[in-house]
Amino acid sequence: MPLFDNSNEDPTVKDQISFLNNELGKLQREAIQLKIPIVILFEGVDGAGKGALINRLLLSLDPRNFKVHAMHSPNEEALYRPFLWRFWIKTPKQDQMTIFDRSWYRHLIDDRVEELLEAQGLPDIFEDINNFERQLADDGVLIIKLYLSISMEEQRSRFEKLEKSATTAWRVTQKDWLHHAQYDNYQKMVSDMIEKTNSEMAPWHIIDSSSIKSATIKLLEWVSNKITKAIEEKKLEEKPVFTSELQWRSHAKKDSPLDPVDLSQSLELDDYQKRMNILQEKVYNLEHLLYLSRRPMVLVFEGWDAAGKGGAIRRLVKGLDPRGYEVIPVGAPNADELNHHYLWRFWNSFPKGGHIAIYDRSWYGRVMVERLEGFCTEKEWKAAYQEINEMESHWAKCGTIILKFWIHIDQDEQLARFNAREENPLKRWKITEEDWRNREKWDDYKIAVEDMIQLTDEMDAPWVVVEGNNKRFARVKVLETTVKAIESVLC
Amino acid sequence: MPLFDNSNEDPTVKDQISFLNNELGKLQREAIQLKIPIVILFEGVDGAGKGALINRLLLSLDPRNFKVHAMHSPNEEALYRPFLWRFWIKTPKQDQMTIFDRSWYRHLIDDRVEELLEAQGLPDIFEDINNFERQLADDGVLIIKLYLSISMEEQRSRFEKLEKSATTAWRVTQKDWLHHAQYDNYQKMVSDMIEKTNSEMAPWHIIDSSSIKSATIKLLEWVSNKITKAIEEKKLEEKPVFTSELQWRSHAKKDSPLDPVDLSQSLELDDYQKRMNILQEKVYNLEHLLYLSRRPMVLVFEGWDAAGKGGAIRRLVKGLDPRGYEVIPVGAPNADELNHHYLWRFWNSFPKGGHIAIYDRSWYGRVMVERLEGFCTEKEWKAAYQEINEMESHWAKCGTIILKFWIHIDQDEQLARFNAREENPLKRWKITEEDWRNREKWDDYKIAVEDMIQLTDEMDAPWVVVEGNNKRFARVKVLETTVKAIESVLC
Numbered sequence: 001m002p003l004f005d006n007s008n009e010d011p012t013v014k015d016q017i018s019f020l021n022n023e024l025g026k027l028q029r030e031a032i033q034l035k036i037p038i039v040i041l042f043e044g045v046d047g048a049g050k051g052a053l054i055n056r057l058l059l060s061l062d063p064r065n066f067k068v069h070a071m072h073s074p075n076e077e078a079l080y081r082p083f084l085w086r087f088w089i090k091t092p093k094q095d096q097m098t099i100f101d102r103s104w105y106r107h108l109i110d111d112r113v114e115e116l117l118e119a120q121g122l123p124d125i126f127e128d129i130n131n132f133e134r135q136l137a138d139d140g141v142l143i144i145k146l147y148l149s150i151s152m153e154e155q156r157s158r159f160e161k162l163e164k165s166a167t168t169a170w171r172v173t174q175k176d177w178l179h180h181a182q183y184d185n186y187q188k189m190v191s192d193m194i195e196k197t198n199s200e201m202a203p204w205h206i207i208d209s210s211s212i213k214s215a216t217i218k219l220l221e222w223v224s225n226k227i228t229k230a231i232e233e234k235k236l237e238e239k240p241v242f243t244s245e246l247q248w249r250s251h252a253k254k255d256s257p258l259d260p261v262d263l264s265q266s267l268e269l270d271d272y273q274k275r276m277n278i279l280q281e282k283v284y285n286l287e288h289l290l291y292l293s294r295r296p297m298v299l300v301f302e303g304w305d306a307a308g309k310g311g312a313i314r315r316l317v318k319g320l321d322p323r324g325y326e327v328i329p330v331g332a333p334n335a336d337e338l339n340h341h342y343l344w345r346f347w348n349s350f351p352k353g354g355h356i357a358i359y360d361r362s363w364y365g366r367v368m369v370e371r372l373e374g375f376c377t378e379k380e381w382k383a384a385y386q387e388i389n390e391m392e393s394h395w396a397k398c399g400t401i402i403l404k405f406w407i408h409i410d411q412d413e414q415l416a417r418f419n420a421r422e423e424n425p426l427k428r429w430k431i432t433e434e435d436w437r438n439r440e441k442w443d444d445y446k447i448a449v450e451d452m453i454q455l456t457d458e459m460d461a462p463w464v465v466v467e468g469n470n471k472r473f474a475r476v477k478v479l480e481t482t483v484k485a486i487e488s489v490l491c
Numbered sequence: 492m493p494l495f496d497n498s499n500e501d502p503t504v505k506d507q508i509s510f511l512n513n514e515l516g517k518l519q520r521e522a523i524q525l526k527i528p529i530v531i532l533f534e535g536v537d538g539a540g541k542g543a544l545i546n547r548l549l550l551s552l553d554p555r556n557f558k559v560h561a562m563h564s565p566n567e568e569a570l571y572r573p574f575l576w577r578f579w580i581k582t583p584k585q586d587q588m589t590i591f592d593r594s595w596y597r598h599l600i601d602d603r604v605e606e607l608l609e610a611q612g613l614p615d616i617f618e619d620i621n622n623f624e625r626q627l628a629d630d631g632v633l634i635i636k637l638y639l640s641i642s643m644e645e646q647r648s649r650f651e652k653l654e655k656s657a658t659t660a661w662r663v664t665q666k667d668w669l670h671h672a673q674y675d676n677y678q679k680m681v682s683d684m685i686e687k688t689n690s691e692m693a694p695w696h697i698i699d700s701s702s703i704k705s706a707t708i709k710l711l712e713w714v715s716n717k718i719t720k721a722i723e724e725k726k727l728e729e730k731p732v733f734t735s736e737l738q739w740r741s742h743a744k745k746d747s748p749l750d751p752v753d754l755s756q757s758l759e760l761d762d763y764q765k766r767m768n769i770l771q772e773k774v775y776n777l778e779h780l781l782y783l784s785r786r787p788m789v790l791v792f793e794g795w796d797a798a799g800k801g802g803a804i805r806r807l808v809k810g811l812d813p814r815g816y817e818v819i820p821v822g823a824p825n826a827d828e829l830n831h832h833y834l835w836r837f838w839n840s841f842p843k844g845g846h847i848a849i850y851d852r853s854w855y856g857r858v859m860v861e862r863l864e865g866f867c868t869e870k871e872w873k874a875a876y877q878e879i880n881e882m883e884s885h886w887a888k889c890g891t892i893i894l895k896f897w898i899h900i901d902q903d904e905q906l907a908r909f910n911a912r913e914e915n916p917l918k919r920w921k922i923t924e925e926d927w928r929n930r931e932k933w934d935d936y937k938i939a940v941e942d943m944i945q946l947t948d949e950m951d952a953p954w955v956v957v958e959g960n961n962k963r964f965a966r967v968k969v970l971e972t973t974v975k976a977i978e979s980v981l982c
Contacts, residue, residue, distance in 0.1 A: 022917050029920060051812040059805060063818040063851065070814040076566060101814060167776040170783065285658040292661065314550060321542040323561040323592060327554040335826055360554065426513055429520060 020220035024060035035094040041103040044148030047158040066097040080353030082398035088347040093339040137201035152183040243383040266470035279479040280319035294353035303407030306417040325356040385455040396460035407468040511711035515551035526585040532594040535639030538649040557588040571844030573889035579838040584830040628692035643674040734874040757961035770970040771810035785844035794898030797908040816847040876946040887951035898959040
């Protein structure tokens with residue numbers, strides 16, 4: 001027998017729910033048209049009726065535009081990646097509603113009650129979660145966080161009811177009873193969590209779900225109100241922006257990270273081959289060590305057009321086992337990517353622990369080409385420095401080894417390479433009108449590069465400027481830096 | 492030390508490889524422009540050098556357009572789905588090359604050697620694999636199947652070399668030595684497999700990889716030749732079609748599955764509510780049983796516009812736990828889906844064992860709207876009956892419970908519902924110009940429906956025609972049929 005029998009519903013309650021269902025359906029269609037993505041998450045003690053209430057919510061909605069994710073304990077794919085990964089990749093498109101049955105808060109309740117979480121890690125987790133929600137909210141996502149509450153007595157009686165039926169008895173696990181015995185402790189964790197993550201952009205709402213009927217009404221009303229408000233804000237374009245521009249400072253710093261670079265450095269062929277052979281053997285062995293360590297590695301390659309990113313990547317991976325790395329070339333976003341937060345696609349390609357992701361161009365496009373070509377607003381690219389730092393910092397905290405290369409050449413060298421490419425029939429396809437156009441904006445790009453390096457060079461995700469006029473020198477430096485980075489962590 | 496040291500390569504061999512690399516790069520770019528998707532799979536005994544050779548291949552290619560998948564033993568996501576699922580969802584887009592390091596053949600070698608596969612299941616697996624490859628080939632995919640071969644002695648010496656180094660010793664597992672001890676048996680399985688799956692559309696090619704250098708050359712040459720040939724065929728539009736139209740027969744059968752349907756059947760409100768309550772409780776319990784059985788369930792809803800598919804689905808899921816089912820509304824394919832085989836998107840939403848996927852419209856669009864509106868060629872929709880039967884048959888063999896509903900109404904009833912919708916402000920959005928246009932083609936659609944039901948009504952994936960003029964009758968019949976289908980399998 002279902003937990004919540006609805007065969008004998010009071011007709012007025014039924015009418016009220018039916019009215020709210022219609023209202024919510026209408027609001028959903030309006031939100032879709034206005035491209036308001038929506039995240040609704042359900043937390044609550046075991047047996048609070050999350051499943052039943054989610055189903056009541058779904059009955060109002062057009063199934064083409066929602067998706068329910070039951071977030072169980074993380075599986076292997078998720079365990080070997082940063083904690084927020086499995087949630088980021090499920091964030092909604094602009095015309096979608098994503099409903100999380102349990103969420104990133106699971107970690108902060110169950111894992112704390114079960115003492116799987118070390119206390120000193122908590123402030124970081126609260127910070128990362130608040131950052132995550134703030135980033136989504138700034139991208140226009142409406143976040144609705146619901147906590148379903150029942151008393152200890154009600155919880156016991158529901159468990160017992162489930163256990164009485166042969167088909168549902170298995171749903172009540174030992175863990176559920178364990179949590180039940182720790183009901184007060186559980187409540188304490190929940191209060192702490194709600195206090196620390198109850199923000200303007202993503203406030204908590206607690207629903208007493210002792211009675212399914214009144215909980216349904218409260219749920220539908222709350223969600224309708226929130227969507228109505230979001231629609232009004234969107235129409236007036238009054239949505240507040242939560243990311244400060246504090247991290248943005250003028251590029252007019254004294255020390256340019258590019259000017260002092262000595263581009264005259266080079267390597268002779270003999271020396272190059274000798275060092276390359278040693279380094280390729282080293283990196284081959286380190287790839288295996290990395291695999292055993294289960295730590296993910298992220299390598300970012302940025303640089304001027306024709307700086308030699310592709311060539312450097314090729315020499316780096318030449319000796320590697322293709323099962324252990326992936327080269328991810330980053331171009332203009334496709335339609336699906338454009339419909340998500342700009343960082344979404346990079347979360348999607350994040351490597352599993354033990355693997356290396358090599359980005360040929362990256363999320364730094366936001367503060368380079370998107371900034372200079374006006375593909376995003378000034379507010380957006382100024383906020384991006386902080387957003388990117390937060391993302392990389394979360395990755396690093398979760399064990400990721402991060403290195404970012406800027407392959408640097410000067411204008412003369414670029415011109416020579418452009419000309420050489422145009423003369424070589426095998427390489428002509430590599431050079432486009434756009435490359436020539438970008439070249440004319442060299443000075444603007446230089447300012448953007450300097451800002452980027454100065455504002456996102458972090459201890460756990462450093463920039464390495466590579467002297468690129470001499471390809472051999474650059475390739476050896478890339479390989480050497482990578483080898484050292486792995487060694488310093490693993491050896 | 493890498494398995495294949497390349498520090499002292501013979502300069503003429505180096506030149507030859509470099510020439511082939513350039514050639515292959517050029518061919519890849521041409522294949523991309525012509526939209527030829529490519530699948531390359533590598534099989535071979537342990538230690539044959541798959542990783543090293545794949546890396547040699549990758550060095551020729553533009554990383555924007557290939558993707559390597561190392562197919563390890565299936566994880567939980569794959570184990571709880573039909574065997575071909577994890578390969579289907581990774582098939583390439585029109586401008587992509589997908590490289591499988593191990594493939595669907597893993598099952599036919601390793602699992603046979605380890606005696607995990609029962610002999611009586613083999614013919615089905617061979618059949619399903621051949622069907623899979625034929626379906627891809629008919630969609631224009633170039634399939635290159637490579638088997639790397641080394642002698643038993645060479646295998647032993649390579650294992651010993653790997654074991655000598657601390658960083659690579661872990662790569663040689665007990666299983667590898669077990670396979671080594673069974674080298675002859677392994678070869679027997681391989682010969683049998685190659686013989687049974689060596690088809691015109693997807694032939695095997697065996698490469699002796701005792702020497703990495705000559706294997707590299709042979710690999711690059713073979714792949715280049717195959718792509719060259721595919722390019723020529725594509726330009727001449729000479730690509731052969733492998734699916735016969737045998738399963739297609741004229742609709743002019745004597746017995747229409749629609750004409751005898753008694754649309755006058757109905758249910759009184761009292762009776763309806765009583766039966767609904769009983770059925771919803773049953774289906775709630777069965778959902779749990781299904782979950783415990785780990786069998787996937789696929790429910791397809793097709794029917795005339797306004798036949799009541801949505802309403803029937805709503806009543807079906809009303810009492811269910813949303814963690815156990817998903818409603819998948821199927822509309823026009825998006826850009827990504829259009830770039831894949833038309834069945835690809837349905838493989839992607841296939842439910843995990845224990846879960847129910849409810850398709851609101853489905854792959855049958857191929858033989859309905861796509862057939863009638865000319866969205867695919869006559870050859871294509873005529874081949875679809877067989878392709879769909881093969882897909883559903885594979886799912887059923889792998890334990891899936893499949894039910895397909897055609898919700899039937901007559902033209903008068905449809906007109907009444909269209910008018911009612913237009914008069915109701917809450918439902919007006921549901922009716923579009925297209926609905927009125929489709930209505931004018933009623934007779935054509937009827938022929939297509941009859942063909943569809945007659946040609947794809949299979950024992951393990953039956954069609955159920957639902958009398959839909961009376962909504963209450965239809966909803967009860969859907970629920971009742973679903974309950975019976977689960978009960979007949981699980982109870």
